[in-house]
Amino acid sequence: MLHIEQVADYAQKSSKELNITKYDIYGAAIEETSIEVDSGKPKQLQASNRSSITVRVWNKSGNIGVTTTTDLDKIGIKLALQTAKDASYFGTQEHVPDFSPEANTVIESTSTKISSPTPIPILIDTLIAAEKTLLESSSIIKSVPYNGLSQENINRFYLNSTYSLRQENLSYNAIYFYSRTEEEGKKPRGASSIKTSRDFSTLDIEGCLREVIKKTLSHVNYQSITSGKYTVVFSPTAFLSLINSFTNLFNAQNILDKQSLSTINSLGKRISVPFLSLYDDARNCNNVGIETFDEEGTPTRRVEIINNGILTGLLHSERTAQRLDTKPTGHANIGSKVNIRPHYYHVISNQQANFECNLNMVKNVVFIDKLQALHAGVNSLQGSFSLPFEGWLVNNGNFVSIDSATIAGDFLKLLNSIIHVESEPEITPKGICPKIWVDNLSITGD
The missing domain is CATH 3.30.2290.10 (PmbA/TldD superfamily)
Incomplete structure (x- = not known):
């Protein structure tokens, strides 16, 4: 004890x-x-x-x-x-x-x-x-x-x-x-x-x-998929894992080290579709690993990162906050160098319901349940990714498992190619997020 x-x-x-x-x-x-x-x-x-x-x-x-x-x-x-x-x-x-x-x-x-x-x-x-x-x-x-x-x-x-x-x-x-x-x-x-x-x-x-x-059992009867451009629906787990691979976008230390897709001047600029908002919320009641302070003793809080498509906030330690003349946000990990890590994401949308984006009604849509090889298939400094995945090809509610395929793209382009954010959020170990529909993504089949 x-x-x-x-x-x-x-x-x-x-x-x-x-x-x-x-x-x-x-x-x-x-x-x-x-x-x-x-x-x-x-x-x-x-x-x-x-x-x-x-x-x-x-x-x-x-x-x-x-x-x-x-x-x-x-x-x-x-x-x-x-x-x-x-x-x-x-x-x-x-x-x-x-x-x-x-x-x-x-x-x-x-x-x-x-x-x-x-x-x-x-x-x-x-x-x-x-x-x-x-x-x-x-x-x-x-x-x-x-x-x-x-x-x-x-x-x-x-x-x-x-x-x-x-x-x-x-x-x-x-x-x-x-x-x-x-x-x-x-x-x-x-x-x-x-x-x-x-x-x-x-x-x-x-x-x-x-x-x-x-x-x-849904993966038993699998088929190959033709390479091409598809509308892709990301499960909450898949979308949050992709966000987590590009945290340099809103990590203040990465920005100051010039190891980010953003710059100091990116705050206040649009980086995604206008109906998407993203928060980091360490104290969310659904966060099993809730933390009330970081390793510098700073209280954690709900931090607005993207508000209606605009980059409005960054994750800070004491030092990055002082250098950028703002307040620390409770995301510091101390050591030989102070690092910054996110806690628990919350993705929301102000978009009106889109009844055409329904997996029971659409044709030739790829539903991705899980992204794989994130450690190897992501270039966070260039914003690019090429990742194998587990998922299904969906036609009017019929889910056919995809044998072997990869999805590739650019993360910033993806954020601006979102066509629908579903209204029902799902609780995952990494955060709260609904299904995310993205248009015109490249899928390479077997």
Whole structure:
């Protein structure tokens, strides 16, 4: 059990002994259990209890040193402060990070809490029973090569030498299945599903099973697709994964480093169709991994990124906010360099209903459920992508699985080729988003 007040006391006493007047510490303690099964038997069981902190020290010249440690007793914290102090004399002298101006502001409380860990035998029995249900659902589903059931309890904290002290507790549960078919004369086909929740009792295991069974069987009767231009409908998961591949568009650090599709002058300019809006909302009640502050102690908040097609906001750390004369947004990850990461997306639209954009009524439309190889098929600095995908060719509500194909395009052009944003949002682990219809995208078939 990590005692934050004790860590703060060790840091305060050690800093005086070491003549350190300015420091901050971000840390987390994680208790995690994860299991996998295979053919009705436990395959892998992992359990861990780990803690670590990142320590930053500013010397009298204003330079900063950074170190990390997993040794959180009095000696370990003193050694980390000393190491960071020594490193500060070799630190960068340009754009040195500082304390967040909001590190001491009051944070509005949230309803998150730590849930009691579920006993491991119950987790194993649950996953074995779920695997059995999946295998018995169809004679052509022969295996579940990838599966998992996990639970995490996380204790995060931030403190600094000006007596800021923040902490929060999170609980996270997840279940995952990837099933595989085998039929004579046909290629093996597979599909996956994942569900998350804040505690085991509310984990939608049945929903996960229904989804993976339906998807798997829908891919059995597959056909090749003719290469060409298609209207494409992105599932919420697929569209959010594409947005996540091009976060440099609204990442202030990337923009300042000139590693972005945007520039400082892009704010206030149109980058997408006028009926699309995008937010980053760490505190959304549907976000299982809700965080109320970032690693600099800045409170998180709902940040407007795109409003009716206009780029209106960026994600900031303390340093990027100061350089661009604005406020930090609660997206900082500290380390040898402060990085910026998004939390939880929310895509909305003010578009009127378009009854012609209905998968039960259209012809020759590609519905993409999942994009693959995002690590290799995206050039985020050029804005281009070429990605294999899982999906179907849709004709009047008839879904035919696509054998093997890739989708290619330019992300900024895609944002301006959206023809419809459906009204019904779907909740995913990465954010809230409806289905997105995009015109005239290139599909290369087998």
